[in-house]
Amino acid sequence: MNRLKKSNTPSIAPIKCSQCPIRHRAVCARCDDDELENLESMKTYKTYAAGDVILWRGEPLEFVASVVSGVATLSKTMEDGRTQMVGLLLPSDFIGRPGREQIDFDVTATVDVILCCFDRPRFESLVCETPHIAQRLMELALDELDAARDWMLLLGRKTAREKIATFIEMLARRSSHGHDGSKNVIDLHMTRDQIANYLGLTLETVSRQFSALKKDGVIDFSDRKHFTVEDIAALQDETGDDADGGVVY
Amino acid sequence: MNRLKKSNTPSIAPIKCSQCPIRHRAVCARCDDDELENLESMKTYKTYAAGDVILWRGEPLEFVASVVSGVATLSKTMEDGRTQMVGLLLPSDFIGRPGREQIDFDVTATVDVILCCFDRPRFESLVCETPHIAQRLMELALDELDAARDWMLLLGRKTAREKIATFIEMLARRSSHGHDGSKNVIDLHMTRDQIANYLGLTLETVSRQFSALKKDGVIDFSDRKHFTVEDIAALQDETGDDADGGVVY
DNA sequence: ATGATTCTTTGATCTGTATCAAGGCAAAAA
DNA sequence: TTTTTGCCTTGATACAGATCAAAGAATCAT
Numbered sequence: 001m002n003r004l005k006k007s008n009t010p011s012i013a014p015i016k017c018s019q020c021p022i023r024h025r026a027v028c029a030r031c032d033d034d035e036l037e038n039l040e041s042m043k044t045y046k047t048y049a050a051g052d053v054i055l056w057r058g059e060p061l062e063f064v065a066s067v068v069s070g071v072a073t074l075s076k077t078m079e080d081g082r083t084q085m086v087g088l089l090l091p092s093d094f095i096g097r098p099g100r101e102q103i104d105f106d107v108t109a110t111v112d113v114i115l116c117c118f119d120r121p122r123f124e125s126l127v128c129e130t131p132h133i134a135q136r137l138m139e140l141a142l143d144e145l146d147a148a149r150d151w152m153l154l155l156g157r158k159t160a161r162e163k164i165a166t167f168i169e170m171l172a173r174r175s176s177h178g179h180d181g182s183k184n185v186i187d188l189h190m191t192r193d194q195i196a197n198y199l200g201l202t203l204e205t206v207s208r209q210f211s212a213l214k215k216d217g218v219i220d221f222s223d224r225k226h227f228t229v230e231d232i233a234a235l236q237d238e239t240g241d242d243a244d245g246g247v248v249y
Numbered sequence: 250m251n252r253l254k255k256s257n258t259p260s261i262a263p264i265k266c267s268q269c270p271i272r273h274r275a276v277c278a279r280c281d282d283d284e285l286e287n288l289e290s291m292k293t294y295k296t297y298a299a300g301d302v303i304l305w306r307g308e309p310l311e312f313v314a315s316v317v318s319g320v321a322t323l324s325k326t327m328e329d330g331r332t333q334m335v336g337l338l339l340p341s342d343f344i345g346r347p348g349r350e351q352i353d354f355d356v357t358a359t360v361d362v363i364l365c366c367f368d369r370p371r372f373e374s375l376v377c378e379t380p381h382i383a384q385r386l387m388e389l390a391l392d393e394l395d396a397a398r399d400w401m402l403l404l405g406r407k408t409a410r411e412k413i414a415t416f417i418e419m420l421a422r423r424s425s426h427g428h429d430g431s432k433n434v435i436d437l438h439m440t441r442d443q444i445a446n447y448l449g450l451t452l453e454t455v456s457r458q459f460s461a462l463k464k465d466g467v468i469d470f471s472d473r474k475h476f477t478v479e480d481i482a483a484l485q486d487e488t489g490d491d492a493d494g495g496v497v498y
Numbered sequence: 499a500t501g502a503t504t505c506t507t508t509g510a511t512c513t514g515t516a517t518c519a520a521g522g523c524a525a526a527a528a
Numbered sequence: 529t530t531t532t533t534g535c536c537t538t539g540a541t542a543c544a545g546a547t548c549a550a551a552g553a554a555t556c557a558t
Contacts, residue, residue, distance in 0.1 A: 076402045078489055084405040086398040097391050099384070104395060134383055135348070141390050142346050146353060148397035149335040153325045155404035156333040156449030160515065192536065200405030202516055207537055224524085224536065240327055409545065441506065454545055456507055473506070473554075 031133070038126055042119040048072075048109040055095070055107040063117040064096030070113030071189045074105045075197065085198040086151075087144065090174060094140050096120065098127050110190050155200045158240050163199040164209040165238035168219060172229050183228040213238075280382070287375055291368040297321075297358040304344070304356040312366040313345030319362030320438045323354045324446065334447040335400075336393065339423060343389050345369065347376050359439050404449045407489050412448040413458040414487035417468060421478050432477040462487075 031039065045068070048054050054072055055061070067089050074087035086105055089095065095107060095115070127133050154166055168186075175186050188195070192203040192210075199206065213219050218234045221227045229235055236243065280288065294317070297303050303321055304310070316338050323336035335354055338344065344356060344364070376382050403415055417435075424435050437444070441452040441459075448455065462468050467483045470476045478484055485492065 074398075076398065078402070078406065079491060080489075082406040082489075084402040086401045097387075099388060100391060105398065128380070131377070131380060131383070134380070134387070138347060138383070138387055138390065141387065141394060142349060145390060145394050145397060148394060148401060149323075149325065149354065152335045152397060152400055152404055153327070153333040155401055157327065157331040191534090203536080204517080204538085205515060208515095211537070240329075240331075242328060440504095451546055452506080453508085453547080457545090460507075 031130070035126070035130060035133075038122075039118065042122045042126075044117050046115045046117050048113045048115070050109055050111045052109045052113075053106055054109055054113065054115070055103060057104055057106050058102055061096055061100070061102055061120055063120050064094070064123050065115040065117040067091050067093045067095070068114040068116050071110045072113050073108050073110055073190075073194065073198070074103075075108065076105050083197045084155075084200065085194070086148065088198070094137070096123075097141060098124055098134065098137060110194060160199075160201055160205050160209050161212070161238060162240040163201060164206065164213065165218075165235055166241065167195065167199060168213075168227075168229065169235055169239055172232075172235075183230070185222065185226050185228055188225045188227070280379075284375070284379060284382075287371075288367065291371045291375075293366050295364045295366055297362045297364070299358055299360045301358045301362075302355055303358055303362065303364070304352060306353055306355050307351055310345055310349065310351055310369055312369050313343070313372050314364040314366040316340050316342045316344070317363040317365050320359045321362050322357050322359055322439075322443065322447070323352075324357065325354050332446045333404075333449065334443070335397065337447070343386070345372075346390060347373055347383065347386060359443060409448075409450055409454050409458050410461070410487060411489040412450060413455065413462065414467075414484055415490065416444065416448060417462075417476075417478070418484055418488055421481075421484075432479070434471065434475050434477055437474045437476065 044063075046065075048070075057076070069091055072089040073085045074089065075083055075085045077083045089107070096103075101120075127137065154163055158166065171186050171188070172184070175184065190198070192206045195201075196203045196206045210219075210221070213235075214221060216234070218229070218231050218238070219227050220230050293312075295314075297319075306325070318340055321338040322334045323338065324332055324334045326332045338356070345352075350369075376386065403412055407415065420435050420437070421433070424433065439447070441455045444450075445452040445455045459468075459470070462484075463470060465483070467478070467480050467487070468476050469479050
């Protein structure tokens with residue numbers, strides 16, 4: 001969508017401690033041994049099956065967590081059932097914020113999810129004493145804010161076709177692992193209905209737009225949940241975004 | 250859009266420190282004398298006329314600022330001119346974030362605006378050394394994130410009528426000054442076109458919905474820009490939000 | 499004041515997406 | 529295997545809101 005959201009705080013030294021992504025990606029890249037030990041002691045893992053609700057809106061937050069694997073969504077639901085997703089959690093994304101004791105949306109696993117959880121009160125006191133962790137959490141919050149604002153433009157002004165193209169392009173960007181040039185098979189992770197709730201559409205419209213993009217040779221489905229991008233340039237043209245990621249002259 | 254020019258009006262507005270909202274609302278509530286002195290020394294005021302662009306997307310950020318008076322909007326514009334507002338700045342709101350050297354949206358004054366500006370590099374180093382300011386900025390960012398997510402629900406799932414009712418209710422909430430019971434005259438601050446860009450509608454639809462709400466006795470206009478809420482209960486019913494502000498059982 | 503300009507309202511019509519409906523397909527269960 | 533169940537696709541139709549159009553108020557400039 002745009003590349004302006006790059007953080008320019010001093011880049012974080014890649015200290016790889018162990019398997020836990022929270023260690024080297026989310027909060028602890030600059031932690032010393034004491035801090036790591038402290039984090040380690042408040043850490044537990046939890047797993048959720050696809051479809052499980054991880055947190056209900058308004059429920060008191062007992063832990064904060066980093067996503068280790070899987071995909072979860074943040075969603076808001078109106079009294080009559082209309083639902084809007086307001087965020088997507090992928091590995092290394094963070095749940096919970098300093099000073100917030102509850103959240104105003106539901107968090108749901110769309111595929112099996114593993115979380116690395118930290119006791120909230122203890123985590124908060126560590127954050128208070130550790131400016132570089134606070135700083136890292138601020139970065140994460142600002143990244144989410146940028147993402148939310150991009151999504152506002154999508155929800156308010158883009159056509160169904162543009163929404164789908166943007167969504168596909170985002171998935172393509174986030175799922176490409178710096179590969180060879182070969183076409184990546186991209187995993188959709190979600191049902192048509194969930195995608196519709198993310199894009200502010202109905203499931204039928206999502207299905208029709210996928211079909212149209214396939215007919216136009218932009219993407220190709222191997223099965224319902226997996227596709228390849230056949231024509232990246234065409235896809236990017238369809239998103240409605242600046243080709244150039246936001247550089248202004 | 251083209252007619253909009255960046256105004257470089259030199260700072261004037263000799264506002265007394267005690268009046269500056271940044272002191273008691275935004276960052277300094279817990280500052281000691283040294284910190285206040287430091288903030289004071291990096292502070293300048295800037296004024297912008299209605300319609301002026303305060304900051305262009307992508308432009309390097311030389312200052313961070315607190316809104317002293319007036320209303321400004323954050324907006325994103327697509328190549329073909331479609332525009333979506335992604336935020337509203339009212340007095341005491343903050344522009345600029347620690348670690349961000351630019352922003353990915355335009356900031357525009359909708360009425361005359363006075364900003365209290367702080368030199369960005371100096372402000373950032375103060376933030377680094379002052380955890381309670383960092384903490385306050387985190388709170389502000391999280392509030393904005395919550396607001397953005399509420400807006401995503403509005404943009405993605407609400408009807409035109411619900412959007413207008415939500416907007417009016419928000420204005421009513423933010424503009425009430427803990428008054429006597431009398432009906433507050435609320436200032437719209439924006440044109441129909443700007444409101445449309447905020448709500449993901451067209452200006453004609455905004456106008457029609459205002460007329461409908463007036464005909465139904467929910468609100469009443471004294472002139473184009475000023476109205477009163479005649480029936481708060483009816484208004485809240487129209488927003489589509491939980492009556493109860495989000496408490497969950 | 500007077501005319502120009504910029505908003506706003508309202509009407510008529512159009513259209514993109516929702517809604518309603520009916521099968522199709524694939525994985526899971528029996 | 530057959531049946532069930534949960535998604536997905538596609539078609540027909542409806543409708544909310546966009547678009548096009550024109551005229552009525554404010555506000556601004558002269």
